[in-house]
């Protein structure tokens with residue numbers, strides 16, 4: 001196989017045929033190829049630890065489940081001191097790993113590069129690797145379980161990633177979680193990037209989703225039943241739209257979104273035809289310009305393992321317009337720049353029929369969300385990769401809102417507040433406990449204190465409702 005083919009054919013495979021062993025000879029060819037990768041000062045301080053012992057594999061699986069995925073596991077280690085300037089050691093190891101993956105592809109083997117290997121020190125200990133070495137990654141090798149490789153996740157276009165002489169800003173995203181630091185285009189671009197990873201990274205906690213869907217069901221007053229037209233506002237990655245479409249299986253869903261890709265992705269998660277309301281209305285033509293002309297044949301890539309690959313040109317969507325019988329907007333207001341919030345609410349108002357209910361869920365600023373959020377940022381989990389997801393446990397261009405300010409906003413848009421549900425006055429201790437107990441250092445100490453405090457407050461849960469983390473406003477368009 002020519003190197004160009006190997007580059008294009010290589011895929012991260014996550015389902016291996018466990019019954020098919022890889023001949024040792026092929027594994028050695030892969031490791032042999034890695035020796036020829038470039039390394040800083042040609043130091044070649046890489047070593048490859050092949051794991052064969054079943055008991056060792058079991059103990060390693062406590063750190064990373066990935067060792068159970070493929071028949072062949074190779075841990076790549078590199079000297080942490082030599083050639084550390086400019087991360088030359090990590091770069092050298094990466095060159096070796098990439099060479100392994102390409103060689104594996106050329107031999108008809110499937111591979112996966114895994115950096116999520118758990119506690120690096122523990123893995124180092126288990127493998128008997130000296131302290132002056134880092135265990136950087138795990139390379140899984142084997143034969144793919146599926147005869148067809150998974151479809152390629154979408155890549156950023158060449159024109160966007162190439163700069164001549166000077167770096168031209170454009171494809172970059174803000175680093176701040178403050179929604180006011182983001183434009184709507186940047187939020188759309190960010191979501192598109194997230195969607196390119198498929199559904200794998202967009203799973204919400206089932207307890208959380210079912211509590212929210214329960215409150216939404218009450219708020220919609222039966223207006224999401226048979227044949228009713230329901231508008232889900234800014235579904236993002238579609239986690240909630242998927243849950244709502246299951247809960248209200250006989251309703252007809254539409255989504256209001258700012259990009260055609262997001263509509264397409266959320267719609268496909270619902271497993272049915274979901275009409276599209278491009279937002280903001282003024283950008284409708286520009287948003288639709290990315291879709292194929294009506295009637296054009298668009299090939300939609302296969303779905304595999306929860307991964308949906310969007311065609312570069314999207315199929316022309318079924319467009320929708322009000323009046324809708326009901327609407328939902330779940331944890332999206334707080335991911336929008338504040339100046340756009342009144343506009344969004346006014347546009348939703350305009351899409352609804354008279355008397356239509358609107359369920360608006362948001363994270364309350366007057367809750368334990370703020371300390372939990374601050375703690376998480378302190379602990380370094382402040383990367384935008386955690387956002388903007390519908391799960392307010394995860395942070396990013398996302399801010400908890402003051403309940404009073406939200407009430408004022410919805411009233412200003414013309415809505416009447418019929419009722420309000422308060423969810424999670426206290427954190428879900430049972431869900432947090434295993435994670436906290438598995439943590440180390442300061443996270444463990446602070447986390448344990450958090451658990452003790454939450455348990456002590458449990459008898460007073462009802463009194464703490466005004467400080468609940470999640471609010472669902474039951475609104476109606478008069």
Ligand SMILES: Cc1cc2nc3c(=O)[nH]c(=O)nc-3n(C[C@H](O)[C@H](O)[C@H](O)COP(=O)(O)O)c2cc1C
Nearest residue numbers: 010011012013014112113114115116117152153197
């Ligand atoms: C440094 C690095 C670390 C990665 N770590 C993981 C991982 O821990 N788990 C995983 O499933 N995939 C991991 N991947 C695979 C990426 O998710 C994958 O390369 C990306 O989604 C693009 O898909 P493709 O490799 O099929 O082109 C990693 C890739 C790289 C380069």
